[in-house]
Amino acid sequence: MTHAVDGDVLLLDVPAEQRFLPVLRTATAGLATRLGFGLDAIEDLRVAVDEAAGLMMTAADGADAVTLKCRFDVTDLDLLITIGARDIGPLPDRQSFDWRVLDTLADSVGSEISDGVTTVRLSQRRPSDAAAM
Secondary structure (H helix, E strand, O other): OOOOOOOEEEEEEEEOOHHHHHHHHHHHHHHHHHOOOOHHHHHHHHHHHHHHHHHHHHHHOOOOOOEEEEEEEEOOOEEEEEEEEEOOOOOOOOOOHHHHHHHHHOOEEEEEEEOOEEEEEEEEEOOHHHHOO
16 A cells, blocks of 8 residues: 655544544645645645545445554655555445545546455646646
């Protein structure tokens, strides 16, 4: 569940419960604001993280004490977001509405299962004026 990057990294672990989604949305919005994203792009990222976490929670339904491990990697060009969880069920079908929302909101979206960890990865290009800072 790692990206090979040089830059800032924010790690945030939360229980896979709906009541913790505002924590992820707020962290995403705060980081995107700091990186110079516009208001529409910030809202898109908030919704994308919410949808990605929702996919993970759907896959974790019924599992006890599942933790979502969230990683925000800041590079010169991109904001990379990874949300992962260990020992959960399969993610919903890639053709589901949630995935379509993610594909619309983020520059790139992917998922994988490796060593018992399921991850969803999002990538969003940083605003060009902020990337030059």
